[in-house]
Amino acid sequence: MKTQVAIVGGGPAGSLLALLLHQQGIDSIVVERQSRNYVLGRIRAGVLEWTSVEVLRDAGLSDRLDIEGHVHNSIKMGWRGESVMSIDVARLAGKPMMSYGQTMIQEDLYAAGDAVDANFIFEADEVQIHDVRTDAPWITFKSSGETVRIDCDVVAGCDGFHGVSRTVIPDSAKTEYEKSYPFGWLGVLSETPPLPTLLYANHENGFALCSQRNEMLSRYYVQCSLEDTVEQWSDDRFWDELLTRVPNSEASQIVTGPSIEKSIAPLRSYVVEPLQWGRLFLAGDAAHIVPPTGAKGLNLAIADVHYLSLALAAHYQGDPKLLEAYSATALRRVWSSVRFSWYMTALMHRFPEQTEFDQRAQEEDLIYLAGSTAAQTSLAEQYVGLDL
Numbered sequence: 001m002k003t004q005v006a007i008v009g010g011g012p013a014g015s016l017l018a019l020l021l022h023q024q025g026i027d028s029i030v031v032e033r034q035s036r037n038y039v040l041g042r043i044r045a046g047v048l049e050w051t052s053v054e055v056l057r058d059a060g061l062s063d064r065l066d067i068e069g070h071v072h073n074s075i076k077m078g079w080r081g082e083s084v085m086s087i088d089v090a091r092l093a094g095k096p097m098m099s100y101g102q103t104m105i106q107e108d109l110y111a112a113g114d115a116v117d118a119n120f121i122f123e124a125d126e127v128q129i130h131d132v133r134t135d136a137p138w139i140t141f142k143s144s145g146e147t148v149r150i151d152c153d154v155v156a157g158c159d160g161f162h163g164v165s166r167t168v169i170p171d172s173a174k175t176e177y178e179k180s181y182p183f184g185w186l187g188v189l190s191e192t193p194p195l196p197t198l199l200y201a202n203h204e205n206g207f208a209l210c211s212q213r214n215e216m217l218s219r220y221y222v223q224c225s226l227e228d229t230v231e232q233w234s235d236d237r238f239w240d241e242l243l244t245r246v247p248n249s250e251a252s253q254i255v256t257g258p259s260i261e262k263s264i265a266p267l268r269s270y271v272v273e274p275l276q277w278g279r280l281f282l283a284g285d286a287a288h289i290v291p292p293t294g295a296k297g298l299n300l301a302i303a304d305v306h307y308l309s310l311a312l313a314a315h316y317q318g319d320p321k322l323l324e325a326y327s328a329t330a331l332r333r334v335w336s337s338v339r340f341s342w343y344m345t346a347l348m349h350r351f352p353e354q355t356e357f358d359q360r361a362q363e364e365d366l367i368y369l370a371g372s373t374a375a376q377t378s379l380a381e382q383y384v385g386l387d388l
């Protein structure tokens with residue numbers, strides 16, 4: 001097979017890139033390891049920066065998002081199981097954000113791909129990337145036992161944190177920055193009405209988050225130990241912890257019910273530099289991971305492929321400058337989100353070695369935030385995200 005851009009990974013980054021390139025008249029093939037249904041079944045992000053909404057709108061991918069997405073003007077932050085502040089993000093930062101599940105974005109992207117006959121290959125095993133330091137890179141993979149080869153001009157590595165793309169760059173040509181947190185998040189989906197406003201809670205038992213998918217679908221998270229298994233978290237234990245950690249005024253509004261999904265994710269920050277190796281370009285989680293406390297991962301993936309699609313369009317029109325600058329351009333935004341996600345994580349979680357002093361200092365940070373418009377404006381500006 002032959003194409004202009006071979007895209008490894010068909011998550012949000014890879015599938016959006018294929019569609020953005022198609023709109024610029026650039027041909028691509030997406031090679032995804034999992035089945036389509038498997039990718040659609042992953043429950044992940046829920047909050048879109050306004051910039052992400054605009055990228056999807058500009059690409060004509062917002063028909064359902066504009067109807068079913070829930071615009072939020074504010075977030076709440078609570079502490080001590082009793083105090084709560086509301087931050088009017090839209091007023092302070094000039095734009096709101098949107099609740100719209102990653103699962104739905106992925107459905108919209110695959111449907112849009114079907115409509116234009118985009119070339120998505122699922123269940124592609126053993127993807128390998130070759131000769132990216134030449135002008136004629138190629139990839140191979142196994143499909144139903146047969147080896148398939150795709151010749152291309154450029155390879156886009158959009159295969160997430162555990163993908164193969166990043167490993168092609170030799171250690172001598174990359175720098176990796178990493179921070180692992182000593183806890184995870186237990187995520188629960190339940191068919192119950194959510195709280196109207198997103199709520200982040202700091203509590204001496206650990207962090208909790210109340211989010212939503214739609215009027216009858218809630219998404220909750222509680223900080224848990226990395227050693228915990230889902231089996232150790234019965235629904236009763238989960239609701240008890242959530243209601244303890246969330247301030248009383250909010251906890252009294254939470255409607256509990258059976259969980260329909262439960263999973264545990266570790267928290268980590270990771271960045272590789274640069275995002276380019278010859279004709280291989282990394283985008284999304286393949287290049288960087290942020291802890292979910294800042295709600296940035298999916299938004300960074302969307303920003304990366306926005307930059308990369310523009311750069312590839314310029315490249316095919318004979319202007320190499322944007323593609324040469326892709327890594328530096330994308331990394332500016334990446335580090336800003338890495339810093340914010342790290343700050344939010346440090347502010348809201350209970351760390352294993354944390355003393356009573358540390359707990360009070362954390363709470364004081366929240367009290368300061370509650371009383372300072374300047375501090376709230378800074379947080380709001382970073383939460384809704386920088387302009388592209």
Ligand code: RFL
Pocket residue numbers: 008009010011012013014031032033034039043044045046047048102124127158159160161162163164185187265283284285286292294295296297298299300301
């Ligand atoms: P993905 O979604 O991991 O997709 C990569 C795809 O590549 C495939 N793949 C391969 N394909 C071929 N060959 C190989 N060797 C391959 N190896 C892997 C995979 O099967 C997969 O389909 O990365 P992408 O596209 O960069 O998208 C990134 C986002 O998924 C991620 O950043 C967000 O989900 C992070 N995230 C959040 N982001 C937000 O912006 N807002 C949020 O509110 C938010 N909440 C979250 C989150 C992530 C979470 N977890 C579980 C990590 C909440 C959680 C709990």
Ligand code: PHB
Pocket residue numbers: 044045046047209211212219292293294295
């Ligand atoms: C979610 O709805 O899944 C969600 C919301 C906000 C976050 C992380 C996850 O910071």
